[in-house]
Amino acid sequence: MAATPLDAARAWAEFTDPAEPGQRLRVDLTWLTSRWRCLFLDGCPGIDADEPDAGCCTLGAHLTDADDLARVSAVVATLGPDEWELRDPGLEEGWTVDDEDGGVATRVLDGACILLNRPGFPAGPGCALHQRAVAEGVAPLTTKPDVCWQLPVRRAYREVDQPDGTSYLEVTLTEYDRRAWGPGGHDLDWYCTNEPAAHTGADPVYVSLRAELVALVGAQAYAVLARLCADHLAAADALAAARAGAGGDAGGAVPVGPAGRGLLPLLVHPATAAAGRRTTAG
Structure with missing residues (x-):
């Protein structure tokens, strides 16, 4: 429809x-x-037709402030190779980049956020941070960047x-x-x-x-x-x-x-x- x-x-x-x-x-x-x-992993065609399995993760995530960056960084530092497919390039070359507005964003690698596990990864496709939260039985908002867990609710002041x-x-x-x-x-x-x-x-x-x-x-x-x-x-x-x-x-x-x-x-x-x-x- x-x-x-x-x-x-x-x-x-x-x-x-x-x-x-x-x-x-x-x-x-x-x-x-x-x-x-x-609908991620349940029929979502993605915001980019060339990366249908990436959902809305093709643009990476902008970290809102220092607290957001610190919270996510603490989780990223504990992810093992069995949880994070792109862990090696993420740790060796960095999982964040400076954006054009002077902020920090997650790095995009091969068409999607570097923290996104692709189809075929043994732990399953999806955000490594989200999967960590599910594995530990905690709300994904405790592990993911603010902009990711808030979507698709918009808060404005x-x-x-x-x-x-x-x-x-x-x-x-x-x-x-x-x-x-x-x-x-x-x-x-x-x-x-x-x-x-x-x-x-x-x-x-x-x-x-x-x-x-x-x-x-x-x-x-x-x-x-x-x-x-x-x-x-x-x-x-x-x-x-x-x-x-x-x-x-x-x-x-x-x-x-x-x-x-x-x-x-x-x-x-x-x-x-x-x-x-x-x-x-x-």
Whole structure:
């Protein structure tokens, strides 16, 4: 099925961070309640058609800061040859490079990140850092670069000035879509977040990526976020039932509420909706 539009309408919720009263969370309910799942090693064609087995690892990973580099470096130093296919060139020639902006990134070797184990490696294909986390029974966010474990959730910051001269920090959680990669994102051969093929997860994103979301916003804010997402899904189900009861479907007439007013539509991610229609049709 074709990729869904990037500019489809979304439902948002805002709330004050329980742990940080000076900041407000703005969360994309449409994305967080979608059924996206990672298709790596399960049908992902990759962002580069020439490297389909590399998923989104063809560009390497930019380390966000000194703490990120130190944490990943500590794990890399302990990887054995049975865990990391390209360990020899990685240790001999370096596994990082300086990027054009003065930061540090993982080195790209033979078309993909040097930490990516290729098909045929005895330990199996995939990120050596991710595989280490799985082997130790810890969350992959403890071993992988920040940009890797956060994808495809995008966290953005904005200082909001209010008319009375006060301000607050707005923290947005939304989908890391093609635009988030910059202008080059539109040139990726394939990308998952708006592809119906990737919206077949058993759980919504706010559940499947719970550990990552807690790491991004904290446990207290996540608890509020999870409640809002659950309420959104319940309301969406109720609206769908009302439509069905009125003899319509998701694209039909807006059902009428108890006061005689039309019920506002609750927005399901278009790729999730498309995946659901395909499943129903099949």
